[in-house]
Amino acid sequence: MNIDSIKNGVVIDHITAGRAMELYRLLGLDGVGVPVAIITNALSSKKGKKDIIKIDADIPVDLDVIGFVDPGATVNMIKDGAVVEKKKMKLPQILKNVLKCKNPRCITTTEQELPHVFRLTDADHKTYRCIYCETKAK
Numbered sequence: 001m002n003i004d005s006i007k008n009g010v011v012i013d014h015i016t017a018g019r020a021m022e023l024y025r026l027l028g029l030d031g032v033g034v035p036v037a038i039i040t041n042a043l044s045s046k047k048g049k050k051d052i053i054k055i056d057a058d059i060p061v062d063l064d065v066i067g068f069v070d071p072g073a074t075v076n077m078i079k080d081g082a083v084v085e086k087k088k089m090k091l092p093q094i095l096k097n098v099l100k101c102k103n104p105r106c107i108t109t110t111e112q113e114l115p116h117v118f119r120l121t122d123a124d125h126k127t128y129r130c131i132y133c134e135t136k137a138k
């Protein structure tokens with residue numbers, strides 16, 4: 001795979017240096033079976049150093065996960081070798097099935113079919129709380 005020229009795929013750019021692996025894991029990219037390149041500590045004019053993830057396949061990525069891990073990232077959609085869409089990330093208001101509630105008394109512990117939903121309650125401190133029991137996620 002030529003990491004500089006993706007024909008159809010997704011490039012996640014301006015990831016804070018050191019966060020690419022966490023993002024890779026949370027996006028489930030280890031299980032998708034398509035070429036993925038991770039570039040760490042690339043030089044960036046904006047941030048000094050940054051990480052980049054290049055996905056050489058037109059697969060759906062969960063933008064909420066990217067916004068949660070790194071609200072400063074940008075997502076470029078590549079079609080026929082050109083950027084067709086550039087998306088700026090922000091902290092999502094709702095996170096579904098990304099975090100798991102750690103409260104043993106939470107209803108999600110007994111009701112396995114319930115989705116794990118967290119709501120952003122404090123954007124400055126990046127605080128998410130379980131919508132069922134209000135337990136803090138981090």
Ligand SMILES: [Zn+2]
Binds near residue numbers: 102103108130135
């Ligand atoms: Zn809970």
